Structures are given as C-alpha cells and as structure tokens.
Amino acid sequence: MYSEKVMDHFMNPRNVGEMKDADGVGEVGNPTCGDLMKIFIKVENGIITDIKFQTFGCGAAIATSSMITELAMGKTLDEALALTRDDVAEELDGLPPIKMHCSNLSADALRAAIKDYQNKHLNYRP
Amino acid sequence: MDHSGTTPIDPRVLEAMMPFLTEKFANPSSIYTEGREVRAALDTARLQTAKAIGAAPEEITFTSGGTESDNLGIKGIALGRKEKGGHIITTTIEHHAVTHTVDYLGENGFDVSFLPVNKYGQVELETLEKEIRDNTILISLAYGNNEIGTIQDMKDIVKLAHEKNALVHTDAVQAVAKIPIDVKDLGVDLLSLSGHKIYGPKGIGALYARKGLKLAPVQHGGGHEKNLRSGTENVAGLIGLGKAMEIGKAGLTTEIPRVKAMRDRLIKGMLAELDDSYLNGHPEKRLPHNAHFRFSYIEGEALLLNLDMMGIIASTGSACSSKSLKASHVLLAIGLTPEQAHGSLRLTLGKGNTDEDVDTVLEAVPKVVKKLRAMSPLGHGGGK
Numbered sequence: 001m002y003s004e005k006v007m008d009h010f011m012n013p014r015n016v017g018e019m020k021d022a023d024g025v026g027e028v029g030n031p032t033c034g035d036l037m038k039i040f041i042k043v044e045n046g047i048i049t050d051i052k053f054q055t056f057g058c059g060a061a062i063a064t065s066s067m068i069t070e071l072a073m074g075k076t077l078d079e080a081l082a083l084t085r086d087d088v089a090e091e092l093d094g095l096p097p098i099k100m101h102c103s104n105l106s107a108d109a110l111r112a113a114i115k116d117y118q119n120k121h122l123n124y125r126p
Numbered sequence: 127m128d129h130s131g132t133t134p135i136d137p138r139v140l141e142a143m144m145p146f147l148t149e150k151f152a153n154p155s156s157i158y159t160e161g162r163e164v165r166a167a168l169d170t171a172r173l174q175t176a177k178a179i180g181a182a183p184e185e186i187t188f189t190s191g192g193t194e195s196d197n198l199g200i201k202g203i204a205l206g207r208k209e210k211g212g213h214i215i216t217t218t219i220e221h222h223a224v225t226h227t228v229d230y231l232g233e234n235g236f237d238v239s240f241l242p243v244n245k246y247g248q249v250e251l252e253t254l255e256k257e258i259r260d261n262t263i264l265i266s267l268a269y270g271n272n273e274i275g276t277i278q279d280m281k282d283i284v285k286l287a288h289e290k291n292a293l294v295h296t297d298a299v300q301a302v303a304k305i306p307i308d309v310k311d312l313g314v315d316l317l318s319l320s321g322h323k324i325y326g327p328k329g330i331g332a333l334y335a336r337k338g339l340k341l342a343p344v345q346h347g348g349g350h351e352k353n354l355r356s357g358t359e360n361v362a363g364l365i366g367l368g369k370a371m372e373i374g375k376a377g378l379t380t381e382i383p384r385v386k387a388m389r390d391r392l393i394k395g396m397l398a399e400l401d402d403s404y405l406n407g408h409p410e411k412r413l414p415h416n417a418h419f420r421f422s423y424i425e426g427e428a429l430l431l432n433l434d435m436m437g438i439i440a441s442t443g444s445a446c447s448s449k450s451l452k453a454s455h456v457l458l459a460i461g462l463t464p465e466q467a468h469g470s471l472r473l474t475l476g477k478g479n480t481d482e483d484v485d486t487v488l489e490a491v492p493k494v495v496k497k498l499r500a501m502s503p504l505g506h507g508g509g510k
C-alpha cells in the first residue's frame with residue numbers, strides 16, 4: 001500500500017532524534033488517531049540549518065516526518081512555512097488516502113517549531 | 127505468526143477435497159448413483175464435524191463460515207421465536223460478526239446489552255447475573271477471544287444462563303482445535319466454527335444447534351440443511367471441514383502441546399527482553415497459540431511493517447492500522463487507552479512455526495521496538 005519512497009523513509013528515516021539546544025520546538029498530536037510528532041529546528045540568519053524529529057505513529061507518520069525534515073533543511077523560514085501536506089505526500093510519490101492525515105501532522109509540527117522560534121525571537125516579524 | 131488470521135490448508139484436507147473438486151461433482155440432492163455417493167461423503171463430513179465437538183450429526187448445519195454461523199445462530203434464535211422481541215446479551219469484546227448482528231437486531235425491535243469485561247477480558251458472573259432479565263432470550267459470547275486469546279468460564283456462564291431460562295450461543299471459531307470442546311459438557315445451546323482457522327478451506331463453517339431448538343433460516347430457498355440454510359452445498363468445502371475437524375481434534379494432544387510450549391517461551395522471552403512490555407489477556411485462561419503484547423511508546427503499524435520487512439507476519443489493534451482509524455474495541459474494552467492500544471502486537475502460532483521461528487521473533491521484535499522507541503517523543507531511547 002505504501003510507495004517505495006515511503007518505505008525507504010520509513011525504514012531509514014532521516015534526521016531522527018532529539019535536539020537539546022534547539023532554537024524552536026514544535027509538538028503536535030494527531031486528533032484522528034492519537035499520535036504525536038515533535039520537530040526541532042536550528043535557525044541561522046533566517047535559514048533552517050539543522051532539523052530533527054521524533055514521532056510516535058504509523059509508518060506514514062514516520063515517513064512524512066522524515067521527508068519534511070529533508071524538505072525544510074536549508075530553507076528560509078518563509079519557504080519552510082509554505083510547505084504543505086501535499087508537498088510532503090507528493091515528494092513521497094503519494095500516500096494512501098486514509099494516511100493523508102498523517103502528513104498533516106508533519107506540516108503542522110514544522111509550522112509549530114517555526115512559530116516557537118519566532119515567539120522566542122520577538123524581533124522577527126513576518 | 128498470524129494463525130488466528132487464517133491458516134493454510136492441511137495437505138490431508140486438500141487430498142480429501144480434491145475428488146470433489148474434480149470427478150465427483152454431482153449434486154448431493156440428485157438421486158442417481160453419483161449424487162448419492164456425494165451425499166454419503168457429505169454425511170461423513172457432518173459426522174466428523176459433530177464428533178469433534180461431541181455433538182450429534184443432525185445438530186450440525188454447514189454454513190459459509192464463522193460469520194454466517196454467528197448470524198444464523200443469533201438471528202435464527204431471535205427470529206425463530208413466536209413472541210416478538212426479547213432481550214439479547216453479548217459482550218464488548220466480540221468479533222464484529224457477533225456485535226454487528228446484535229446491533230442489527232437492536233435496531234429491529236430487540237433489547238440488546240453489551241456486557242463489560244474485566245481487565246483480562248473475562249465476563250464476570252456477577253455482571254452477567256445483574257444483566258439477565260425476565261425477557262432475556264440469548265447470551266452470545268466467544269469461547270476464546272480472537273484478539274487477546276482470553277477463554278471464558280463457559281460452563282459457569284451456561285449454568286447461570288440456563289437457571290434464568292436464557293440460551294447461550296458461543297463463537298468458538300478461535301477455540302475449536304485449540305482447546306478440547308464437548309458441547310454437551312459445556313452445555314452451550316449454539317456454537318459457531320469456521321474452516322479456515324483450523325487448516326481447512328475458507329468460506330466454509332458450521333453451526334451447532336442443540337436438538338430441539340427452533341431456529342429461523344437466514345437464507346431461504348430450496349430447503350437444504352433441513353431448511354435452515356438453503357443453497358446447494360459447498361461439497362468440497364464441507365468435506366475439507368470434516369477432515370480438518372477430525373485432524374484438529376487429534377492434534378489437541380500432539381500439535382497443541384508443541385504450539386503451547388513455543389508460545390510460552392515466546393511470552394516469557396519477550397517480557398524478559400523488553401522493559402515496559404505487557405501481556406494482554408489472561409495469563410492462564412488463554413488460547414494456547416495466542417501471545418498478545420503491549421509495548422509502550424510505539425505504534426503497531428510501524429512495528430508490523432518493520433517485522434514484515436524481516437519476513438515476520440503479525441497483527442495489531444492499533445488505530446493507525448485499522449480502516450476506521452479507531453483502536454481495537456477489544457483493547458479499549460479491557461481498559462487500555464488508545465495510546466496503549468497503539469503498541470499492541472498479536473502473535474498467533476501454529477503448524478507453520480518452529481522453535482527457530484520463536485528465536486527469530488524473540489530477536490526481531492525487541493530490535494524493532496527499540497528502534498521505534500529511539501524515534502519516539504515519548505522517550506525510552508535507552509533502557510531495555
């Protein structure tokens with residue numbers, strides 16, 4: 001049911017782990033099935049220079065977390081904020097319809113991490 | 127290790143079926159020689175099925191499987207009564223073939239109750255006693271649960287039900303050929319069984335209904351199976367079922383002890399190897415081939431996919447792996463939260479498994495659990 005790319009990101013997820021000195025942390029729960037995703041970012045000059053994730057969830061949740069960290073790495077905050085669940089799903093060569101909500105989670109967690117960074121650095125006004 | 131999901135056909139069963147898929151194709155209702163020959167084979171299969179559970183052949187009705195047997199048993203009793211309505215009791219941990227049938231009757235004029243179970247998945251007698259009313263006609267509960275493997279104290283339940291003039295139907299789809307079953311000794315009035323869980327073919331099953339019970343047919347037509355289940359018989363299927371029942375009964379003293387020993391080692395090994403791991407269901411009163419675990423901090427679909435990559439098949443009650451995105455109703459009913467149900471893993475052993483498989487699983491599952499825990503925001507990257 002999953003594409004090869006999903007399986008690859010699921011079996012060998014990129015950027016897994018916790019970041020102790022993160023500049024921004026986003027944590028969101030999945031209202032549909034009760035899963036949890038956490039994204040940590042490091043920001044320099046408005047650019048995401050490092051990113052890590054932790055996920056408690058299904059194969060699609062893990063694969064989409066991994067993919068969004070790859071997509072966000074090296075992007076400006078505005079570019080990263082523009083990433084949607086459809087971008088993530090597309091990069092993974094599609095997700096089963098029933099698993100689209102899992103990719104919501106990754107886009108939301110990234111957005112939450114960026115918002116957290118922005119709140120901590122009040123001089124930044126989008 | 128998913129023998130509760132389904133099983134392959136035993137070669138001896140296939141061999142018994144083959145002639146009826148090829149040259150012996152006559153309709154058992156035909157009165158010429160070929161038809162009579164098939165009818166005789168069908169009678170043998172009915173006898174084999176009956177004998178394996180201590181029933182008389184005329185108490186066996188062949189159906190298309192566990193689901194139909196449950197439907198026929200429950201609806202048959204409910205609709206076969208002269209008086210309209212009545213009260214039906216089942217539990218919160220039944221297979222959907224039972225819960226949805228009872229729900230349907232609930233929407234069509236019957237009173238229905240879904241009994242809670244304790245944390246092991248057992249119906250407590252006091253709970254049942256309080257729920258039985260003057261108009262309770264039927265209590266339906268599985269002998270062995272298909273997810274967590276819990277076995278009910280059926281004899282006590284039947285005794286209580288009969289004191290209060292209620293009939294008992296049991297779904298024994300998972301229990302047949304796993305634990306000894308004698309319908310007369312148990313006292314149940316109706317019992318469902320299915321072919322494909324016991325190394326027989328898919329799409330065949332049977333309902334035991336005690337002599338003297340009045341059932342309404344669910345499927346009307348040409349009057350087959352004493353008018354209880356019309357339709358030309360699935361001859362090869364029921365020949366296979368008869369053979370599988372016979373082999374299954376014999377296996378209770380040979381194959382089942384082997385399976386149980388492997389299962390016991392699996393449970394012991396797993397709980398010793400992993401922190402924050404638990405056994406769901408009852409520690410002793412459980413089907414001999416069932417091991418059902420719960421591992422904290424991780425999700426079951428991710429676990430299953432990893433195991434699948436390693437050639438191990440299993441099942442889970444996690445919301446993420448279900449079509450409804452809801453956690454298993456059985457796991458919620460025994461008091462687990464959806465988060466806890468997430469980390470559930472069912473391993474059901476059978477003829478396809480060896481001691482080496484147990485070793486493989488005991489190595490693979492902890493490895494995957496640790497890998498997923500290292501990714502989980504709920505922690506536990508270190509530890510066992």
Ligand SMILES: Cc1ncc(COP(=O)(O)O)c(C=O)c1O
Pocket residue numbers: 190191192193194196221223268271272297299300320321322329330331
């Ligand atoms: C307890 C129980 N009842 C009923 C069924 C349905 O049986 P069948 O697949 O033969 O319709 C199953 C199989 O999943 C089961 O485990």
Ligand code: FES
Pocket residue numbers: 030033034035056057058059060061099102445446447
């Ligand atoms: S995280 Fe639950 S379905 Fe994907």
